[in-house]
Amino acid sequence: KGHRGLAYENAFAGVTSFMRRSLTKDLAGVDLAITGIPFDQAVTNRPGTRFGPRAIREASTLQAFDVPYGWGYNPFDAFDIVDYGDMAFDYASVAEFPARAEAHVAGILKAGAACIALGGDHSVSLALLRAHAAKHGPLALVQFDAHTDTWADDDMARIDHGTMFGKAVKTGLIDPARSVQIGIRTDNPDTMGITVLDAPFVHEHGPAATAARVREIVGEAPAYVSFDIDALDPAFAPGTGTPVWGGLSSAQAAAVLRGLRGIDMVGGDVVEVSPPYDPTGVTAIAGAHVAVELICLWGWTRRGETGAKP
Amino acid sequence: KGHRGLAYENAFAGVTSFMRRSLTKDLAGVDLAITGIPFDQAVTNRPGTRFGPRAIREASTLQAFDVPYGWGYNPFDAFDIVDYGDMAFDYASVAEFPARAEAHVAGILKAGAACIALGGDHSVSLALLRAHAAKHGPLALVQFDAHTDTWADDDMARIDHGTMFGKAVKTGLIDPARSVQIGIRTDNPDTMGITVLDAPFVHEHGPAATAARVREIVGEAPAYVSFDIDALDPAFAPGTGTPVWGGLSSAQAAAVLRGLRGIDMVGGDVVEVSPPYDPTGVTAIAGAHVAVELICLWGWTRRGETGAKP
Amino acid sequence: KGHRGLAYENAFAGVTSFMRRSLTKDLAGVDLAITGIPFDQAVTNRPGTRFGPRAIREASTLQAFDVPYGWGYNPFDAFDIVDYGDMAFDYASVAEFPARAEAHVAGILKAGAACIALGGDHSVSLALLRAHAAKHGPLALVQFDAHTDTWADDDMARIDHGTMFGKAVKTGLIDPARSVQIGIRTDNPDTMGITVLDAPFVHEHGPAATAARVREIVGEAPAYVSFDIDALDPAFAPGTGTPVWGGLSSAQAAAVLRGLRGIDMVGGDVVEVSPPYDPTGVTAIAGAHVAVELICLWGWTRRGETGAKP
Amino acid sequence: KGHRGLAYENAFAGVTSFMRRSLTKDLAGVDLAITGIPFDQAVTNRPGTRFGPRAIREASTLQAFDVPYGWGYNPFDAFDIVDYGDMAFDYASVAEFPARAEAHVAGILKAGAACIALGGDHSVSLALLRAHAAKHGPLALVQFDAHTDTWADDDMARIDHGTMFGKAVKTGLIDPARSVQIGIRTDNPDTMGITVLDAPFVHEHGPAATAARVREIVGEAPAYVSFDIDALDPAFAPGTGTPVWGGLSSAQAAAVLRGLRGIDMVGGDVVEVSPPYDPTGVTAIAGAHVAVELICLWGWTRRGETGAKP
Amino acid sequence: KGHRGLAYENAFAGVTSFMRRSLTKDLAGVDLAITGIPFDQAVTNRPGTRFGPRAIREASTLQAFDVPYGWGYNPFDAFDIVDYGDMAFDYASVAEFPARAEAHVAGILKAGAACIALGGDHSVSLALLRAHAAKHGPLALVQFDAHTDTWADDDMARIDHGTMFGKAVKTGLIDPARSVQIGIRTDNPDTMGITVLDAPFVHEHGPAATAARVREIVGEAPAYVSFDIDALDPAFAPGTGTPVWGGLSSAQAAAVLRGLRGIDMVGGDVVEVSPPYDPTGVTAIAGAHVAVELICLWGWTRRGETGAKP
Amino acid sequence: KGHRGLAYENAFAGVTSFMRRSLTKDLAGVDLAITGIPFDQAVTNRPGTRFGPRAIREASTLQAFDVPYGWGYNPFDAFDIVDYGDMAFDYASVAEFPARAEAHVAGILKAGAACIALGGDHSVSLALLRAHAAKHGPLALVQFDAHTDTWADDDMARIDHGTMFGKAVKTGLIDPARSVQIGIRTDNPDTMGITVLDAPFVHEHGPAATAARVREIVGEAPAYVSFDIDALDPAFAPGTGTPVWGGLSSAQAAAVLRGLRGIDMVGGDVVEVSPPYDPTGVTAIAGAHVAVELICLWGWTRRGETGAKP
């Protein structure tokens, strides 16, 4: 129960599965699968996010002995959560990637498990949204980001980490009226109907008011939470491809995430952690924390469900 | 128009002129020239700011596709802005430097362009102030810094990044009654009549109140805005020579700078970015953002002028 | 007077004693001795704090020309403060370490000097508490930390940086009713009677309210202030063994420390600075600042005492 | 003449064109164009070579005042050599890249200039070979590498930095009987007819004997020299995607390159410099040196030609 | 067969077991188990080797697609080789470590598998020697190192990475007449009967002569090969605790190791890889190569044995 | 005797005097004083050598327990050797530096001690040569360097790390007929009569032949040995201002230095170690080793003198 990995490993040792979860491709009875999508071939500037899953897993070993802070329950006790490993693909045939990524995630969902993904660059969210929308219908997108990623691009063959949410709106994967972007601080005149709570909004109104506004927008809709690590300020997340100053602190991000409890999160991801640009390791540490907060948020509304383990 | 450089360059490629501006020594019709002053021979502790202009230019390429955030206009469309390249000088004849730096900047101003400089250590601001005061008369200094840089030093031949603003007051380049220092958190009992809004002031009162107070002090005077990157906390700007804890966040700095709109900024600089101490690159990223905010601030009051391009 | 070291050293040069204090084993007439405890063999994850004292000393040279900010007095003028050097010990006989560390500190206290220690991992605080409690009786612990370090462990031979404050409560070294932990953001259901002002508390209520609450808890009790650098967010202190997101900013920490003035601080430490994980150096800079703030806090109530040098 | 860039720039300043050459798209009268191919989307392991051209250019500024060592002539005086800038392309349409890269290089060759390219990952050499073979016919490949890069792959749409030389042999771009690989130290049973002088060969026989053997194999054939920086040992070139121990020293590489004088080199490249994995910068420094040696080698046989400038 | 791990993983992705071997505690039918001993509490200077196994595993993924170079056979096909994971232990009870480490290794040997260990600091070799000598009797030690590690120390309770081979000689674990140290370049007048082929010897006589001399000394004795990564020069292995200039190149080390083929190696280790001091990663890469060479050397004489898989 | 510092310090702890020597300004009875000249304001490219003395001292602590290798005697036992600390000077009055540096060294020599200096950039050698030539007359210069540093410059007021040996020849401080440069690999047509044994010479002929040739050139003349760390290849010394590929290995350098035994070395320096460009620390380690080899070389001929301590 709990799909704990080896009986005991030192924090600094052993196989670095996410949060020391069992590393398995067997999803029978699994409530939630963590999987890595180590793709970075769609970035406009600095690559390296292919090593994001590896670094986030390693950083997570530091938290593996602790009950997540600030939630009042332990999702790793309440649910069967496993590390499903990384998606494998042909790095030399980039055009084939999105369909394979979608199939990878659809396979997890079909097995009855929910999925939280570790990126990879932000373009991978499009495949994730496709798989989730196929199951849940149009989704409320809750996006933490410095960028809107809704730049116009009608060429569906282009794989770009700055345009995929525009494509997601256009193809009906997400409902812009139920969607919200938090931490934005780059210009994009066409928000495609998505509400923007930009970084200055968070700094002025605080995380509690921000979370309240997000909950209001999302309502009862099934929600997909996508956390681009560049939502954080470069001080908190230097290891990313397109950093922008004036971002959120980790304390603000944690408070907003915890403040979302009650929304119907059905899936999510943390993306854009780029280890080669992270010599201090703080970005991977932040990424691992985001992943754990997402797990807590996902599990919060499911704690009392039949089948959950209270 | 707009003096865009090459037709298209990937963010990660090409010649790294500032914001992809044309790199030229021809100032005909130019409204604003960005120039580097790669001098670091006046520092008390860690050198390296001679590489500041190079690093800030490279970091700026990440913003070159975006309209600056939070201003409501694009100065790169409204004005002719070029990259004038770096000042060249004899590193082995340090005593000759200040006069040459002043002549370099005076040449830009004489050509009818305004100038925003990329340092270099903070000592270069003295040459910049001399050139600007020769044109505009005594200036209101708006200084972001952890240090006052007004330490007493009657030896005008000493070139020191901790004493030049004392010399600037004494020689009438700046009007202390119209000048203000923001972010200070080191002791200097003699402020020489300059108002100090120290870092605790900003933390307690917030950036909006800080900006309002600055505008009040500066009034209608022609203002020179000098941004020592160590105004930011070491978390946000580790790559600098004399870091001090308890500094501003990048979000606070951005909000103060944007809150200054309306002052009559005639010139400015961003200094003390030291790339050898910046393995994560966040300091250069912050420096490039400061430079863009300064450009926006400079252009704000000029948007409607005859000769400006709205 | 003031036990200044060499007559003059450039900030970047010379022997790096703490704040350029005299480096001496002679404590005659000394009010306060700074000593390093370079031990890192009790860490659960990343080692390296054995180099903490060396790095903090080096970082302190940047502040050696300045009067500490925000206190209104200069403790280095008011008191005789020296650098007592590091404790030496047999790294290959770990079990012997705690008794030797306690003896090292007891020797300082017996000579009539107060002691502020530079760690080292947090386990060294147990030896420090023993030596101080032997002199002052049960202490009020003021602990800045991401972790409570009160995990249950009845094996007194284990040397663990996560359990020593539990042992300190059990052995009567500290009075939990007078003790308080600030910045906590990891779970530990058994706080052993110590008040916890967790990181969200500080973020929501601010440093002034936090300091007021701490002073209220501590009251008149002799207080020991232990600052685990991981109380700061990883952005501000990446170079530490067990970083946790959502921590304090350096500005918050400075404000809380300055807000404690008036408590009867009898000793303290700054621990968990791990230079190998600090490529930007900001952690050592923060550590040096914490040490100076602790000195100011220690000296504040003693300024008027007989024997002090006003 | 000589297409020197600005009149004077400090080594640490100014625009970082390769060796301070003029940065121009005008190839009239140009003998040799240096161009960057900042592509890294075909790597099996670590990306980052998209920043290779930028880093090599910057490292080259250190050599810009010197006559290349060990050649007895200065190619920058003898020939018109310019920096043609980087190829621009759509990072989000990877499949289109090879044809565009080939067209980019073909354009240079058609203008009458020779071309030496700065990678980018090694896959870019296929486009370069195509453009050169179209002009010169089947080429002798002189490849410095830890890997043969001749792995079987019949899918011409795959863009892979480990298979392009197999494709080059199969499509007749290179003549294996006239081709040689130097520094190999990974296994590939099928060498496709290319002679392998592996790293142990160089270590045992020395650079002079190695160069003699290469000249013997190449003979009079038009030669393309491709230098994968991982031919060097990781100590000399840590900043690369697929490092292998037991490689060449920089002294060995320099001696072999200088020992090739007399072959009819018609073009070449230096590839696989990955700046994000090069915190010491030595890989970019080595890459800049390789580029200069290639220029010297290219120019050696052309010194006396009509049109050359002796 | 071959105990390959997952069917396919990208080099940059997936669980980083050593050379993608199966990660298992089941040793039935296993010929060789690779295990990590992540202990670093016995070092005289810089710690960090507790992360050695993790870093070596990660670095090994780069070689996982290749047949080891220069051996003419593939041990991963010839034998069942698994990753046995890391030894777990109580970091807070250091004195208990050696016995537990010995039991850990003895368990592997008792199961019928050979063992090659990834350190950890060099002190762990004593536990490894104890377990191996218990099975094989007194061993010939083939030690690559900058240091002899035979310093006198009669206190068997001290756990020191500079004295364990002295203890090994005294307690009869190794036969000094059959033992040899390669690469030494620090002084120790008492070699305890072990032959020293110091670094100058290797530089003057070359790796082939060095290997021949080692084979001569070892003869038919069962040999334990211990490779302290500091045998390599700091250029090739900066990430280690006690680096010394004038060391071996990786090419020399590889050639000596390959030249040892024919000795009866029964076990071995690679130790002293310290990732926090390895920002370029070359030390971990070297460590992974050493481990593979050791596997090849171990397997060489066993290729034809009954039970081996040719 | 031996001027050992504190009784015992851990390698990782304590005040980092050079080789744990006493740190003193009292030269009574001292045979040799080590002093730092932390000046870096004369460099053409990257600064940072002002931190060279600090880093070399710290790196030397690793060797402080060992007898220097390969010499057969211990100079620290044979002579009274102290750490004289760093020269202090006004960084803001660069023109005054050379005279002050010369006076600093002259003071040491006048006190009867010999002097070996830790730079600092190479320009400091001019002041050192002046002080030594004043005492010993024209000197034989033994210079290890990638550059000749004899560029023409008749302006004696310029302080440049590329011209000082030209000035030294012209002003008669060194006798070019008795002088030799080792490791050169940048072009300078005017060697001013000094013999050049360039890097290819060392690689082809080996260190023993190189040392023999140096001894022949120097003969009986009083010799000054100046070791620019960039004589080493960037792999061995990345942390320097003007690295050039193709340099010496540390093993070659050590062998040449040891091979010089018998020359009459009267003084020397190790310069151009630039810590900000040395994230792996190998350059400082190499610098500390060079310093110890220089001490051994200096002491070798003096072992039997009256006054020496055998």
Ligand SMILES: [Mn+2]
């Ligand atoms: Mn983003």
Ligand SMILES: [Mn+2]
């Ligand atoms: Mn995004």
Ligand SMILES: [Mn+2]
């Ligand atoms: Mn400042």
Ligand SMILES: [Mn+2]
């Ligand atoms: Mn300043």
Ligand SMILES: [Mn+2]
């Ligand atoms: Mn803690």
Ligand SMILES: [Mn+2]
């Ligand atoms: Mn703690």
Ligand SMILES: [Mn+2]
């Ligand atoms: Mn290769």
Ligand SMILES: [Mn+2]
């Ligand atoms: Mn290749």
Ligand SMILES: [Mn+2]
């Ligand atoms: Mn060793």
Ligand SMILES: [Mn+2]
């Ligand atoms: Mn060893």
Ligand SMILES: [Mn+2]
């Ligand atoms: Mn040099």
Ligand SMILES: [Mn+2]
């Ligand atoms: Mn030099």
